[in-house]
Amino acid sequence: MHSSFFSPGPTTTEGQTASLHLSRDQLLPVKLSTIASKAEDQGYAEGVVTNTRFGSFPHSTLIDIPWGCQVLASKVDTGTRGRESFNQSRKRKANAISTDSPNDSAESAALKQATTATSGFIHVLPPTPESWTTSLPHRTQVVYTPDYSYVLQKIRAQPGSTLIEAGSGSGSFTHAAARAVFQGERPEEGREPTQGQKQSTGKVLTFEFHKERYEKVETEMREHGLDSIVTATHRDVYRDGFWLKEADGSYRSPNANCIFLDLPAPWEALPHLTRQGTPEKPSALDPSTTAYICTFSPCIEQVQKTVSTMRRHGWLEIEMVEIQHKRIEVKRAYTGLKYEGMRGVNPVAATVDEALDRLREVEANAKEHQRDTTGKSNKGKNGSQQNSSTESAVQKHWDEGILIHRAEPELKTHTSYLVFAILPREWTEEDEQAAIAQVRHDG
Template sequence: MAPTTLPSPFLDPGAYSASNSLGIIQLRRDHLIPAVLSSSADSEYAEGKVENTRFGSFPHSTLLDQPWGTQILASIVDTGSRGKSKKRKRGTNDEGEEAPATDLKVEHVRKDTVKTAAAASSGFAHLVPPSPETWTLCLPHRTQVVYTPDYSYILQRLRVRPGDHIIEAGAGSGSFTHAAVRAVFNGYTSPGAFADGAETASAENGTVASKKRRRKHGGVYSYEFHAPRAKQLGIEIEEHGLGPVVTITNRDVYEDGFCLQNKDEEQIAPNADAIFLDLPAPWLALKHLTRSPPSPAVLKAVAAASDPSTPNAESSVSTSPQPPKPFHTALNPKGPVRICTFSPCIEQVTKTVSAMRSLGWIEIDMVEIMAKRLEVRRERIGLQEEGLRGANPSAATVFEAVQRLRDVEGRAKVFHGLQKEKQSEIMKRAEAKKRGEKVPAAKGEEGEGKNTVKVDGLPPSKHDRLERAKRDLEKRELFKEGRLVHRTEPELKTHTSYLVFAVLPREWTKEDEERAAKKWK
């Protein structure tokens, strides 16, 4: 089915940046700014909409229709005279009476076209397309987010493929939501359709002439308890063009479960193939993630395991007769379902594992992700690096250190020798004046200049060394010099949390056993 909206830049960014589309301005490795690019002239700047950063100003007119990855130079933008109105202080009129305050409106001349921006002398940024990785680094934080090292491993362990349906509980800021969309996307389906899309071709007489292979469209079903966060996430999802693939629901999954309702208030199952729970108490939501309604004994066991400190934990499960509610499973009945829970405390892990065992989950495993980034670069050390960027201007060998000491001591010796000669010359001239002899003018006294007598064989000064390093830099190939080293970054951009994985196998009935026996006998 053809998409009802424009392709999302997260799924198909294209080769060039476009108007009314999201772009990422990368200033440094971990410093990114999201911006919805606009060509409109309706702005307080003559250059149109502008992104002001510490590295300069970047008008959107310089960001549009650029290949992704282009280096954009900063522009000269007048950021001082952008006010549209000012208040004049109270004063006196010509008659000496106090005059009321008036508004001095600054006429802001607007044109149909945006003023061409002039490039600044310094400052640049890179324009990169939006992706789950870049969005995770620059999204507005409403809660703690799941970073790339975590969600990439989670999606791999859950075996998420294009066309799968995944449940996410605890959406928060939407970092995992964007990564899950890219993993399950398998084409667009009609908005609001929870069932899989199918295409069949039938003959005019009603008999099926041919059947095309069913195409399963992927989907992400995201649940958030906090209403403002759910609303804001829904706005971002629509702005990013991911609405046909993502279903945002404001709900308490502990009580209401994961099944959805259509317009006729019928329960529609997400048919989830994978589940990710980022909840404070994931064990309380596991009772809704079963293939059949759990028995009262199982519910008592789950309640007892979830709060072992309470002596009568089993009493928390009501045994009074209540009208039975129709049970609808949110899981895919045709295959195994995999789950991952994200918990920061080992006590939460213990309760979750106990509830999983009581509800039939198998292959339970716990993992902790500790990702580190290695910085690989060339390390240049030596006295020839003095005054150059990206190098260590210290002695690399004993010979360089000794030679530098000789130069310093040599210049000091020459300096002190010149000082002694000068002092001796002054004393001789003073004695000659006392005897009444005619003393010729010394060097440096005539004219306005200083004494610039050069001494042959004098070791080079710091100024001489810096000038020589600049001249040699024109002939050097710095990318080939230095020792190749790698270092671990000091800060880890991740959580210290525990990931619990488990598998719920497909429910096997007697009919399935009989069909398998007939097929494989």
Template sequence: AMMVPLDPCNKPTSQRRITEGDTVVVYERHDSMRAVTVSAAGVLQNRFGVFRHADWLGRHFGSKVFSSGGVGGKGGRKAGGGFVHLLAPTPELWTLVLSHRTQILYIADISLVVAYLELVPGCVLLESGTGSGSLTTSLARAVAPHGRVYTFDFHDQRADSAREDFEKNGLSSLITVAVRDIQGEGFPDEYSGAADAVFLDLPQPWLAIPSAGTMLRQDGVLCSFSPCIEQVQRACETMRSCFTVVES
């Protein structure tokens, strides 16, 4: 069975050892890291040397591992002095290494959104669009272990890629990805009155706001993110017609 790094049912990564199938963030420097799926036969080659995944199995997340050759000699543990650190794929690091399929939210905005949404473990949250899933991983951690994030994007391929990423990061039990035109159709009726919070990162959020209002339980929170002030103004106008307190 594949052990999953962030799966709330498993141990926190600080107590876990790296096993086959895990996603690790290979950290060279703060401006140079990448996500790697560990496999027994896997080999990573970079400017610091050649690293065999087999040498990583059983180590703790956070471990410093040395190249097994390729730079300045063979076999020796410190051959060539090449090393990397194997870090757990936390939402903060994932945001830095994920493949950009869309514009994404970065940690400064993500932390603000998570705070404004008043998320606590157990919350049920609706999100659209999923985009590259940068925000979604942080939302999932905030509602873990028993909450759930239902995230919607109308772009099939993006939804598929996001689903794969969440699976790789052990978040499948917390996140459901669905394909839906949220601006055109709103959120599915089955979540009516069931959401603790709704988050929108859509080009025309005002089209989805009436539906978002219907999905929220009494005293629930809606947060919408837009890069342009015209979008913010229009979203706020629509919110004023169906919400009690509106802040921007």
């Protein structure tokens, strides 16, 4: 399997998806291509160009370089120059990924000057489900990393699992699910495979009833090299359940072990997720393993309906969880910098003296306040000592910076209730007799 998500290889190649790292919180997913297929890519002599606020990046400078490289922005030509030759393109790439070198030839230095801008750069990273989630084209509300990482471990998604997902939506959860069931890299020559490598890669079966969203997820899976793991199906799961339809019209059980339902009415899909089945339409669940389910709903009323339907269908250990993820940013704030709105420091001074003045002012105000409230003066014999200790404290803060923190202003998670439950494996009279016989045999 060749996926830039799970096995990107050592260098970027034509056709792969890359995550352009613009800044800590800004990632831009791009399909690397030197062949302009869309109208907006056709005006450049350089071929396909990605324009960012850090400058323009012709894809010829992004392809065939080691993942993780820093690439400098290029000056691009919107058609006045002819299409550059392959050699020119290679030179541009060499210039863009390296810093100034004393060995630059006059020609390459001139080319560098003509094609690169000093201002901007990006890093070219292989995509991950996490980076995809933060930058994907939203078609619906999506499940974010704090939720899906918890969900995937709770429903025991692991290499070899068969995971049912409905609806596919924007494919955020789908990417993370694909990685969870993926078996991983083959072991190196002469090495023992790890436990994960011994198991075969599992499957994600994702269902979506909105035609365009289904088509988009299917295309994305192909483009991201995940189509051997993920099968997208266009289906109303409330009405038609999760069976796989064969070419001859017969139904096959997907034999699922894990289920994730991000649907407006999960209780309408639950009747298709029972142990009961008929020879024509067997149960969608793997009879030999416990099934683990999670539903994702924003309203408590939806949770109540889901839980009572789960109970009716024999699901056990039902519990509800809400993930409240909050990132706390801790920084050392130098008094010369302006950290507005951060706890502990107001818009701050530009020099040590200004910082000292500011602190003296704050302390004077505090003393004034104390005098007002207690009627006592704080001025006393150790006043000057206090001043010098204040000064040394400020000097220390100035040198080391003071620790300040703030909570992430915008929570990148959409609050929903997660309902978890399990359905024990099928247990027939024959299983019971076999178990009794086994116990007797073992003594």
